[in-house]
Amino acid sequence: MSGKKKERVAFQGELGAFSQEAVYQLLGRRVEVVPLPSFQEVFQSLKRKQVDAAVIPIENSLAGSVHENYDLLLNYDFRIAGETNVRINHNLIALPGVNFRQIRRVYSHPVALGQCLKFFERHPRLEKVPFYDTAGSVKMIVEERLKDAAAIASAVAAEIYGARILRRSIEDDRRNYTRFFLLRRAEEVRLTGAQVGDADRWKTSVVFTTRNVPGALFRALGAFALRDVNLTKIESRPLRGKPWEYLFYLDLIGHIEEPRVRNALSHLAELADFLRVLGCYPRGE
Amino acid sequence: MSGKKKERVAFQGELGAFSQEAVYQLLGRRVEVVPLPSFQEVFQSLKRKQVDAAVIPIENSLAGSVHENYDLLLNYDFRIAGETNVRINHNLIALPGVNFRQIRRVYSHPVALGQCLKFFERHPRLEKVPFYDTAGSVKMIVEERLKDAAAIASAVAAEIYGARILRRSIEDDRRNYTRFFLLRRAEEVRLTGAQVGDADRWKTSVVFTTRNVPGALFRALGAFALRDVNLTKIESRPLRGKPWEYLFYLDLIGHIEEPRVRNALSHLAELADFLRVLGCYPRGE
Numbered sequence: 001m002s003g004k005k006k007e008r009v010a011f012q013g014e015l016g017a018f019s020q021e022a023v024y025q026l027l028g029r030r031v032e033v034v035p036l037p038s039f040q041e042v043f044q045s046l047k048r049k050q051v052d053a054a055v056i057p058i059e060n061s062l063a064g065s066v067h068e069n070y071d072l073l074l075n076y077d078f079r080i081a082g083e084t085n086v087r088i089n090h091n092l093i094a095l096p097g098v099n100f101r102q103i104r105r106v107y108s109h110p111v112a113l114g115q116c117l118k119f120f121e122r123h124p125r126l127e128k129v130p131f132y133d134t135a136g137s138v139k140m141i142v143e144e145r146l147k148d149a150a151a152i153a154s155a156v157a158a159e160i161y162g163a164r165i166l167r168r169s170i171e172d173d174r175r176n177y178t179r180f181f182l183l184r185r186a187e188e189v190r191l192t193g194a195q196v197g198d199a200d201r202w203k204t205s206v207v208f209t210t211r212n213v214p215g216a217l218f219r220a221l222g223a224f225a226l227r228d229v230n231l232t233k234i235e236s237r238p239l240r241g242k243p244w245e246y247l248f249y250l251d252l253i254g255h256i257e258e259p260r261v262r263n264a265l266s267h268l269a270e271l272a273d274f275l276r277v278l279g280c281y282p283r284g285e
Numbered sequence: 286m287s288g289k290k291k292e293r294v295a296f297q298g299e300l301g302a303f304s305q306e307a308v309y310q311l312l313g314r315r316v317e318v319v320p321l322p323s324f325q326e327v328f329q330s331l332k333r334k335q336v337d338a339a340v341i342p343i344e345n346s347l348a349g350s351v352h353e354n355y356d357l358l359l360n361y362d363f364r365i366a367g368e369t370n371v372r373i374n375h376n377l378i379a380l381p382g383v384n385f386r387q388i389r390r391v392y393s394h395p396v397a398l399g400q401c402l403k404f405f406e407r408h409p410r411l412e413k414v415p416f417y418d419t420a421g422s423v424k425m426i427v428e429e430r431l432k433d434a435a436a437i438a439s440a441v442a443a444e445i446y447g448a449r450i451l452r453r454s455i456e457d458d459r460r461n462y463t464r465f466f467l468l469r470r471a472e473e474v475r476l477t478g479a480q481v482g483d484a485d486r487w488k489t490s491v492v493f494t495t496r497n498v499p500g501a502l503f504r505a506l507g508a509f510a511l512r513d514v515n516l517t518k519i520e521s522r523p524l525r526g527k528p529w530e531y532l533f534y535l536d537l538i539g540h541i542e543e544p545r546v547r548n549a550l551s552h553l554a555e556l557a558d559f560l561r562v563l564g565c566y567p568r569g570e
Contacts, residue, residue, distance in 0.1 A: 059523070060523070061523055061529060062523060064352055064522055064523045067349055085528075173525070173526070175526055175527075177528050177529075179529075214513060214514075214515040214516075215509075215513075215515075217506060217516065217519065218503065218506040218507060218509070218510035219510075221502060221506060222503060224500075224503070225499070225500040225503035225504075228499060228500075230499040230500075231499075231502065232529065233521075233529070234502065234519075234521055235521060236521075237349055238344070238345070238346055238347060238348070238349045240347065240458070243346035243460050243462050244346060244464075244517065246518070246519075
């Protein structure tokens with residue numbers, strides 16, 4: 001890769017966000033990370049070719065799916081080209097020189113605050129203050145030189161902004177992981193049967209709607225179950241313009257060029273009003 | 286009902302919230318409404334018998350499910366005793382005497398702001414300001430006497446706080462409905478076969494987990510499909526402590542005392558690690 005121009009990779013949040021860790025897990029450290037304020041801007045920048053790839057969180061093992069990103073996947077024609085799981089470790093972070101007793105307010109993203117409730121129960125003097133971003137709350141405390149405040153964020157965020165970790169791993173539940181997708185423009189992703197090898201090492205993601213008839217979802221899942229294709233996730237989202245009808249997002253184990261998977265998808269296509277393959281990518285560890 | 290003490294019914298939000306409209310649709314106007322700041326407090330107040338019933342939003346036809354309430358339904362042992370759909374109508378509301386040209390900022394709940402994007406595109410001078418509640422934003426503008434600000438909320442909120450509607454129905458999509466559940470304490474709900482009558486006029490909601498084996502969800506849905514029981518909604522939520530395993534919430538058409546539904550549920554119980562009936566209630570219109 002030497003001599004090549006570094007890949008530019010967009011993510012939502014400030015430098016030091018968990019999404020940045022996901023970028024490094026997926027692509028290594030030799031990329032240029034491009035932090036952006038919103039998921040919408042991350043998708044836009046990939047579409048406008050301002051970046052080569054994007055990394056987005058899709059679900060957290062405690063908080064559930066990031067529904068905004070499911071909706072954006074439908075509205076843009078990108079391909080999921082990889083996935084990875086990041087262990088979420090929440091740390092209490094403050095200005096250097098500030099000690100724990102001085103802290104009165106704790107800033108972080110509402111999801112992060114909600115994942116450290118036992119810590120707040122043990123320290124009732126601490127006020128939770130919702131903020132737009134975990135790493136962004138560290139940045140703000142350092143820029144504003146706040147001495148009675150701390151942030152909850154990753155260890156990397158503390159390092160980047162020159163802040164200090166006062167308490168490590170204050171999350172309620174250690175089994176806290178976020179799953180991220182690597183996205184690329186459709187025309188830049190090539191899939192071939194030659195990749196298949198051990199098909200269990202691949203995942204394929206699709207989105208579809210069923211006809212609104214009894215048993216429609218059961219039959220759609222049958223396309224996979226009758227071929228022993230293992231599903232790992234199903235997510236439903238409202239179908240715009242048709243109240244109380246739904247889009248379904250499925251993740252399955254297998255490569256799209258495998259006959260079993262190819263047949264299951266053409267069977268699903270017979271049953272579905274709409275079907276799109278979102279990507280086929282190596283399984284995260 | 287005359288002579289009886291009025292029922293007290295909790296909902297999340299300020300007076301004039303869409304949830305209050307749902308209370309009236311479900312129980313009529315002869316109840317005492319109890320507005321509370323958070324869904325958690327709504328559930329707590331029902332548990333502590335501070336109220337007789339609670340009304341919560343469960344899904345919006347554009348924004349999707351209210352996942353926090355799905356999680357709370359699991360953590361409290363209440364019964365769903367009714368459902369209703371409220372048409373969501375967003376109005377631009379300001380102090381009496383203020384005219385549209387004076388407005389610079391528009392306060393509302395982020396979901397409501399996000400449902401009026403075309404209005405904001407037509408009026409680029411207006412700044413969107415996220416606020417904790419739709420009706421609460423009207424209340425605040427009236428209390429603070431803000432002359433350069435408006436709120437987006439229901440017509441009822443304008444009436445309650447003595448504000449004025451400047452623009453009606455500014456939502457992007459008219460097919461905007463929110464579905465609400467009426468909740469009661471389990472021991473106060475009685476279901477009998479005598480109710481069944483036209484079974485299609487009832488719904489039953491359940492939550493379950495499957496064993497983590499290939500085809501498990503397909504077989505679970507089979508318990509219903511093979512008996513022609515029609516499902517209207519499936520929602521998955523993360524299972525705490527088991528990353529990448531899920532709880533499934535299902536709504537089906539039918540009464541729990543119908544043989545078809547009873548048999549489907551005992552079939553599901555054979556397949557499920559965990560199964561709970563959340564309620565059986567008359568279908569909303």
